[in-house]
Amino acid sequence: MRIxxxxxxxxxxxxxxxxxxxxxxxxxxxxxxGIVRDLASADLDAMEIEHYPGMTEAALTEIATEARDRWSLxxxxxxxxxxxxxxxxxxxxxxxxxxxxxxxFEAAEFLMDYLKSRAPFWKKxxxxxxxxxxxxKDEDEDALTRW
Amino acid sequence: MRIxxxxxxxxxxxxxxxxxxxxxxxxxxxxxxGIVRDLASADLDAMEIEHYPGMTEAALTEIATEARDRWSLxxxxxxxxxxxxxxxxxxxxxxxxxxxxxxxFEAAEFLMDYLKSRAPFWKKxxxxxxxxxxxxKDEDEDALTRW
Amino acid sequence: MDVLYFAWVRERIGLPKERVETQAATVAxxxxxxxxxxxxxxxxxxxxxxxxxxxxxKLTGFDAPLDGAREVAFFPxxxxx
Amino acid sequence: MDVLYFAWVRERIGLPKERVETQAATVAxxxxxxxxxxxxxxxxxxxxxxxxxxxxxKLTGFDAPLDGAREVAFFPxxxxx
Numbered sequence: 001m002r003i004x005x006x007x008x009x010x011x012x013x014x015x016x017x018x019x020x021x022x023x024x025x026x027x028x029x030x031x032x033x034g035i036v037r038d039l040a041s042a043d044l045d046a047m048e049i050e051h052y053p054g055m056t057e058a059a060l061t062e063i064a065t066e067a068r069d070r071w072s073l074x075x076x077x078x079x080x081x082x083x084x085x086x087x088x089x090x091x092x093x094x095x096x097x098x099x100x101x102x103x104x105f106e107a108a109e110f111l112m113d114y115l116k117s118r119a120p121f122w123k124k125x126x127x128x129x130x131x132x133x134x135x136x137k138d139e140d141e142d143a144l145t146r147w
Numbered sequence: 148m149r150i151x152x153x154x155x156x157x158x159x160x161x162x163x164x165x166x167x168x169x170x171x172x173x174x175x176x177x178x179x180x181g182i183v184r185d186l187a188s189a190d191l192d193a194m195e196i197e198h199y200p201g202m203t204e205a206a207l208t209e210i211a212t213e214a215r216d217r218w219s220l221x222x223x224x225x226x227x228x229x230x231x232x233x234x235x236x237x238x239x240x241x242x243x244x245x246x247x248x249x250x251x252f253e254a255a256e257f258l259m260d261y262l263k264s265r266a267p268f269w270k271k272x273x274x275x276x277x278x279x280x281x282x283x284k285d286e287d288e289d290a291l292t293r294w
Numbered sequence: 295m296d297v298l299y300f301a302w303v304r305e306r307i308g309l310p311k312e313r314v315e316t317q318a319a320t321v322a323x324x325x326x327x328x329x330x331x332x333x334x335x336x337x338x339x340x341x342x343x344x345x346x347x348x349x350x351x352k353l354t355g356f357d358a359p360l361d362g363a364r365e366v367a368f369f370p371x372x373x374x375x
Numbered sequence: 376m377d378v379l380y381f382a383w384v385r386e387r388i389g390l391p392k393e394r395v396e397t398q399a400a401t402v403a404x405x406x407x408x409x410x411x412x413x414x415x416x417x418x419x420x421x422x423x424x425x426x427x428x429x430x431x432x433k434l435t436g437f438d439a440p441l442d443g444a445r446e447v448a449f450f451p452x453x454x455x456x
Contacts (some may be wrong), residue, residue, distance in 0.1 A: 012167055020159055020180055024234040027184040029176065030255075032166055032248065034456050035387065037174035050382055051455075052448060055432035080455065085172040091203030092456060101179065101375070102290075105256050108177075112248055112456055120448075121455030122382035133383050136452030143249075181375050197301055198374075199367060202351035227374065239375060248456070259375055265353065267367075268374030269301035280302050283371030 001068065001076045005051065007083040012090055018078050019095045026074040026097040028104040032112055038087035038110045045126045049082040049091070052120035056080070069097040070147075071107040073098050078111065078122065113143040148215065148223045150199065154230040159237055166224050166242045173221040173244040175251040181261055185234035191193040192273045199267035203227070209259040214243070217257070217294075218250040225258065227268065238285045254262070262289040295360070298325075299338070300369035303345065306338040322352050324366060338368075346371055360369045376441070378405075382418070383448035384426065387419040402428050403437045405447060419449070427452055 005011070005114040012033055020029045031068045064076045075098055080092040098104035123134040151157070159180055167176045185191040203251060211223045224242040243260045245251035270281040297314045299307050318324035325342065338364045339345070344357060348357050348367045360366065378395045380388050399405035406423065409416045420426070423437055429448045430439050441447065 011160075011164070013162075014157075015160075015162035016163045016178065016180075017158070017160035020182065020233055020237065022440070023182050024185045027182055029180040029182065030408070031163065031180075032252070033176040033178075034162075034248075035167065035170050035174055035176065037246065038171045050385075052379070052381060052429070053449070055429060055448070058432055059434075090167065101181075101186065101256075101259055105179070105252065105259075109248075109252050112252075116456040117453055119455045120450065120453055122451065123454045124382070127401070133451065134454045136454050140454075141266055141452075197304075199298070199300060199351070199369070201347070202348060204365070205351055206353075224363055249366065263375040264372055266374040267348070268370065269370065269375070280370065281373045283373050287316045287373075288371075 001061075001064055002078070003057055003064060004079040005053075005056050005060070008081070010079050010081070010090065012091070012093060015077065015079065015093060015138040016019070017093065019075065019097065022059070023074060025099065027099055028101040029095065029097045030101075031095045031102040032108050033093045034091040036085045036087050036091055037090045043127050044087050045128065047085045047091075048124040048126065049085065051082045051119060051121045052079075053099055055120050059119045059135070060115065063111060063118065066114070067096070067107045067110050070110070071098065071103040073103060074098070075108055076107070076111070080115070080127055082121070084092070106124070110147055113147065116140045117144065148208075148212055149225070150196070150204055150211060151184070151226040152200075152203050152207070153228060154225070157226050157228070157237065159240060162224065162226065163242065167197070167246065168215070170221060170244055172246065174246055175243045175248040176242065177248075177251040177255040178240055178242045180240045180256050181238040183232045183234050183236045183238055190274050191234050192275065194232045194238075195273065196225075196232065197269045197271070198229045202267050206266045207262065209258065209288060210258060210265060213261070214254045214258050217293040218244050218245065218254040220250060220254055223254070225262070227262070227266070229268070257294055260294065261286070263287045264291065295363055296331060296365045297328075298367035300367065302370055303368050305337050307334055316360075318360055320356070320360060321349065321354070321358050321366065325356065328371065344370060376444055377446045378380065378409075379426065379446065379448035379451065383451055384419050384449050388415055397441075399414065399441055401437070401441060402435070404440050405441060425451060
């Protein structure tokens with residue numbers, strides 16, 4: 001299990017290759033990557049991600065541990081960036097390895113659903129001189145009822 | 148949409164990076180990678196994958212097109228190898244890009260479920276001098292009822 | 295028409311592909327003709343529930359018509375991914 | 376104890392962290408004390424349903440006791456991922 005919270009960019013390809021390498025006992029690897037999205041309407045210049053150092057790592061570790069308890073997993077990786085990002089930049093990724101594909105998929109979805117509303121990150125969007133905090137979505141809170 | 152059926156290895160990292168690059172309008176990228184698994188009990192030397200040239204590409208294209216019709220997707224990638232593979236080798240990958248994570252996850256699971264039992268691939272395992280065709284699992288056929 | 299065999303069907307019959315001259319109206323009729331040929335065909339087609347069929351590279355059922363078909367393929371349930 | 380503010384709570388109050396001497400028994404009691412200080416606090420804590428709280432870096436409710444707590448943080452609902 002590896003939990004990384006960093007300002008620097010990460011290399012999705014290198015991380016995915018390292019994560020999948022040598023897994024002779026795991027048939028399935030799932031990755032999810034979150035990318036800064038520039039909605040046509042928003043004209044986004046940048047996204048700023050604030051977090052709560054210390055609690056962030058603890059919350060992500062707790063969520064990943066919960067995933068390992070609930071599914072048969074070989075490994076879990078979570079990388080989340082903070083600071084100023086531009087449209088197209090990678091924000092974060094999770095990866096799961098499991099003997100069976102359903103476990104790998106479900107655990108990755110679980111990690112994402114919990115990470116969205118239970119890890120202390122906040123996004124602020126800067127568009128054409130204006131800026132505003134991204135509001136939490138009811139559907140993200142509702143997503144937790146699946147688990 | 149890109150569908151690749153090949154004997155040669157593929158580079159998961161390079162494919163994932165290329166797939167995720169420059170997606171300013173897609174917030175979510177999901178990849179699934181299938182790896183040749185050596186169960187402790189099986190002592191697997193090699194896995195041989197046979198396919199039906201022509202029909203394979205057509206079936207994968209049909210499944211990917213169906214996924215694009217059913218979910219809001221920006222792009223779909225399917226790579227599947229055939230021939231002789233060793234434990235730890237990557238067999239195949241799918242990737243989906245979508246504005247929202249739920250679409251990317253569901254479409255990737257749909258692709259995998261259909262690819263498992265509707266694309267003309269057959270696996271033969273070679274273990275310690277013996278060999279045998281992998282039997283289709285009822286649970287893989289049952290998985291299709293989800294969709 | 296061309297008749298193709300894959301995986302253990304191919305191994306049991308002993309060849310991947312053959313040219314078959316037939317007036318069979320459906321896949322099931324073609325199977326009957328093949329079964330009647332030799333023991334290895336009878337063995338391969340012993341249990342149709344263990345087989346799948348594609349006509350012109352499209353999955354179909356054993357009741358599918360062969361009218362105009364150029365290629366029929368028999369194989370076990372698929373195990374991709 | 377240390378009181379931390381994040382995102383628009385931090386902006387509204389105008390600082391990320393401060394040392395608060397308090398006898399407040401619960402988070403809700405602490406919120407009452409802070410609200411009474413100045414308009415910017417009253418504004419930040421106007422609608423508790425728009426806020427979340429962590430005590431010693433654990434998410435909790437506004438009725439949580441502060442007995443022995445070293446760090447309390449207030450922030451809006453999280454938007455990671």
